[in-house]
Amino acid sequence: xxxxxxxxxxxxxxxxxxxxxxxxxxxxxxxxxxxxxxxxxxxxxxxxxxxxxxxxxxxxxxxxxxxxxxxxxxxxxxxxxxxxxxxxxxxxx
Numbered sequence: 001x002x003x004x005x006x007x008x009x010x011x012x013x014x015x016x017x018x019x020x021x022x023x024x025x026x027x028x029x030x031x032x033x034x035x036x037x038x039x040x041x042x043x044x045x046x047x048x049x050x051x052x053x054x055x056x057x058x059x060x061x062x063x064x065x066x067x068x069x070x071x072x073x074x075x076x077x078x079x080x081x082x083x084x085x086x087x088x089x090x091x092x093x
Contacts, residue, residue: 034041
């Protein structure tokens, strides 16, 4: 009579062991660092040179970025967020 709980738990234990073995076998190999495998990194192509802007004479700060023609203030249009939200709400009706 003491073996009845063991007999009831055996299918669950056997299923857990089988699932563990199955997951262990289909586990992917972890990637190895190139330094350990001896593989050389791919060659890096040279960076294209900018035609319109000269390199800065000093390093740029964190918030200083070179101005490009695409993002100048003259090219930007003001955005009316209220109109956009109204259009979105009207589309949901």
